[in-house]
Structure formats: C-alpha cells, structure tokens
Amino acid sequence: MDVDAFAAVHRDTWSRLEELCDRPPSSVAEVDEFVSLYQRTATHLSLVHSTSPPDPYLVPYLSWLVARARSRAFTEGYRPPAHVSLLRFFSRSFPAALYRLRWWWLGVMAFSLLYIAGTWWWLSAHPEALVAAGSEEGARRYVDHSFVEYYSRYHPASFFLQVFTNNAWLSARLVVAGLLGLPVALALHGNLAGLAAAGALHDHYDRVGQFFGYILPHGLLELTGLFIAAAAGLRLFWSWVEPGPRTRLSSLGAEGRSMVGVALGLVALFATAGAIEAGVTPSGWSTPVRIGIGAAVEAAFFAYVFVLGRRAARDGATGDVEGAAVVADLPVDGTRA
Incomplete structure (x- = not known):
C-alpha cells in the first residue's frame, strides 16, 4: 500500500475527526458524523498496522487520534470518581507507558548489568582498590557486620520511609537530568559502581552468598525502577x-x-520495593524464600508490563497524563520547526 497516497486520500477525514474532538457536538447530525468518522479512522489504523513495515509516523498519529476519539466518546460530560481514575491509570495508562518505553529501559537494564559485572570483575582483579578508601579491618567489619545490620538497624516503618524517599528522590533526579542526557549516566555510575564494589568486597571475603541473599529480594524490583x-x-x-x-x-x-x-507510577513501584526491603530482606527467613519472593514480584511486574501494558497500548493508550499524546499535526507533511 502506498502510505503517502493513502494519507492524502483520508487526510480530510482525520482532520474533521480532530475538529469534532476539540468541541462538544452541536447537533445530532454531528454526533452521527463523529461516530462514523471514528469507526472509519479505526479501520484506517488497522489497515496501516497491516503494512510491512508499519509507517513510523502514521501509525502513532492514528493510534493517538483513535484513542482521543474513544476517550471523547466515553467521557464527555462525565468526570469519573477518583478511585475509577486511579484504577484506569494503573490498569491502562501506566502499563501502556512502560510498554511503549520498553526498549529504552530494557536497554538501560542490559547496559547497567554489564557495567556492574565489568566493574565487579575489575575490582576482583585489583583487590587493593577495594580497601583504598579505608582499611582492611574496616572492610572486614563491613562484610561481617555492617552490611547485614543496615537492614535491621531501624524500625521497619522508619526504614521503609527512608529507602522509599531515597529511591523516589533518585528516580526524580534521573528523569529531570534526562533533559541533558549525560547526567543520567553519571547518576547511574555512582549507584552501580557502589553496588559492584559491595559485591566484589563480599566476593573477596567469600561471602558472596550473603550479598545476593540481602540484595536480590528487594533489589530486583528496586533496580528495575531505577532503570x-x-x-x-x-x-x-x-x-x-x-x-x-x-x-x-x-x-x-x-x-x-x-x-x-511514568514517574507517578514509579511511586507505587518504589513503595512495593521499600516494603520488601523493610519487611522481607531482614526477616530472617531462609535465603531461597526471600529471593523467591523478590523474583515472584519481579516476574509479576514483567507480566504487568508485557501482558496488560501491551494490550492497553494496542487499544490506543499512550500513558499521556492528559489523555492525548499529540504525535504529529499531519504526519505525512514531514515538516519540522
């Protein structure tokens, strides 16, 4: 199918649907026209989806237009209760946004894990660097006592608030710093290098099992949120x-x-990770049980994104907090300011 010719033929239909989405209907005839245009545009989206490869500009534009028309049809004149909006956000908007962003955060995850592994390997090959900032006695005390005591030093509620606030603050910095690009890499470096150093130090003293036993229960979800x-x-x-x-x-x-x-949804993710870190990690349960809980929660999150999020994205949800992600004015024009 010639996408440019297809867009040229149907551009007036899409422009008219946009116009009707921008204002309440003035007559019954306009309501009928709106429904007809919505159905036709949804069919156009299905046709464009079937092209190989799908057009990178037209598909997002029509997805937005169909989603906007659907939202207009079902919410005009009605403001849902807060709990309904909250449910809709976590069942559609947030998972759809995560699914749309999947290749970005999966890429960051892969790079970060390689960075941790590489830094860990380098520190293991240069053990003198592990104690460069302190002493051998201090390093041993950290592995034998301080690392584990950190998770039970405070009351669980206080510890939860502490780790939740720290993670929320760090994630906010990562999102805002992203406008400039490089600060994201610097912020990640500081946290990932510290994690690798802690792991290498445990490895140096043959306590790597302790390290993973206390990091993985909450760290799987917590690190995913940071990624x-x-x-x-x-x-x-x-x-x-x-x-x-x-x-x-x-x-x-x-x-x-x-x-x-996405940032609003991460609040719930970090609250969950914080609850695990405060309640499960220092619980005294066996290591397989604690890691199993963390792995189960992480698996549930991936199912949330790649099952629920994929379905919501296919239905036109974009994650836009205003409910309308303006993808392009007219995608086939190819103009840019």
Missing part, C-alpha cells in the same frame, strides 16, 4: 534531539506528559 527512571530521562533527552515530524517543543511536551505518568 525505568533513567530510561524515561533519556527518552526526554531524545525527544528534543530527534523530534520526528513534530516541533522540538511539541515533541518534548508530548513525551514529558507521558514521562510524568
């Missing part, structure tokens, strides 16, 4: 570096609204 925050920041950076058919400001605004939704 998502870093990816959200980098996506913001890329939105103005390569805005596609939109202006740089429009591209940044659209992605910014979606990333705000």
Whole structure:
C-alpha cells in the first residue's frame, strides 16, 4: 500500500475527526458524523498496522487520534470518581507507558548489568582498590557486620520511609537530568559502581552468598525502577534531539506528559520495593524464600508490563497524563520547526 497516497486520500477525514474532538457536538447530525468518522479512522489504523513495515509516523498519529476519539466518546460530560481514575491509570495508562518505553529501559537494564559485572570483575582483579578508601579491618567489619545490620538497624516503618524517599528522590533526579542526557549516566555510575564494589568486597571475603541473599529480594524490583527512571530521562533527552515530524517543543511536551505518568507510577513501584526491603530482606527467613519472593514480584511486574501494558497500548493508550499524546499535526507533511 502506498502510505503517502493513502494519507492524502483520508487526510480530510482525520482532520474533521480532530475538529469534532476539540468541541462538544452541536447537533445530532454531528454526533452521527463523529461516530462514523471514528469507526472509519479505526479501520484506517488497522489497515496501516497491516503494512510491512508499519509507517513510523502514521501509525502513532492514528493510534493517538483513535484513542482521543474513544476517550471523547466515553467521557464527555462525565468526570469519573477518583478511585475509577486511579484504577484506569494503573490498569491502562501506566502499563501502556512502560510498554511503549520498553526498549529504552530494557536497554538501560542490559547496559547497567554489564557495567556492574565489568566493574565487579575489575575490582576482583585489583583487590587493593577495594580497601583504598579505608582499611582492611574496616572492610572486614563491613562484610561481617555492617552490611547485614543496615537492614535491621531501624524500625521497619522508619526504614521503609527512608529507602522509599531515597529511591523516589533518585528516580526524580534521573528523569529531570534526562533533559541533558549525560547526567543520567553519571547518576547511574555512582549507584552501580557502589553496588559492584559491595559485591566484589563480599566476593573477596567469600561471602558472596550473603550479598545476593540481602540484595536480590528487594533489589530486583528496586533496580528495575531505577532503570525505568533513567530510561524515561533519556527518552526526554531524545525527544528534543530527534523530534520526528513534530516541533522540538511539541515533541518534548508530548513525551514529558507521558514521562510524568511514568514517574507517578514509579511511586507505587518504589513503595512495593521499600516494603520488601523493610519487611522481607531482614526477616530472617531462609535465603531461597526471600529471593523467591523478590523474583515472584519481579516476574509479576514483567507480566504487568508485557501482558496488560501491551494490550492497553494496542487499544490506543499512550500513558499521556492528559489523555492525548499529540504525535504529529499531519504526519505525512514531514515538516519540522
């Protein structure tokens, strides 16, 4: 199918549907027209989806337009209760935003794990670097006592608030710093290098089992959240570096609204990770049980993204906090400010 010719033929239909989405209907005839245009545009989206490869500009534009028309049809004149909006956010908007962002945060995850492994290997090969900032006695005391005591030093509620606040603050920095790109890498470096150093130090004293036993229960979900925050920041950076058919400001605004939704959803993710870190990690249960709980929660999160999020994204959800991600004015024009 010739996508440019297809867009030229149906451009008036899409423009008219946009116009009707911008205002309440003035007559019964306009309501009928709106429904007809919505159905036709949904069919157009299905046709464009079937092309190989799908057009990178037209598919997002029509997905947005169909989602906007659907939202207009079902919510005009009605503001749902807060609990309904909250349920809709966590069942559609947030998972859809995570699914749309999947290649970014999976890429950050892969790079970060390789970075941890590489730093760990280098520190193991240069054990003198492990105690360069302290003493052999201090390093041994950290492995034998301080590392484990950290998780039970405070009351669970106080410890939960402490780790939750720290993670939320770090993720906010990663998202905001993403506008400039490089600060994301610097922030990740500090945290990942510290994690690798702790692991290498435990390995040096043959206590690597203790390290994983106390890191993995909460760390699987906690690190995933940080990778998502870093990816959200980098996506913001890329939105103005390569805005596609939109202006740089429009591209940044659209992605910014979606990333705000991601940041809001991460609050719940870090609350869950914090609850595990405060309640499960220092619980005294066997290591396989504690790690198993962390792995089960992580698996549930991946199912949440790649089952629920994939379905919501296919239905047109974008994660935009305003409910309308303005992908392009007219995608086939190819103009850019």
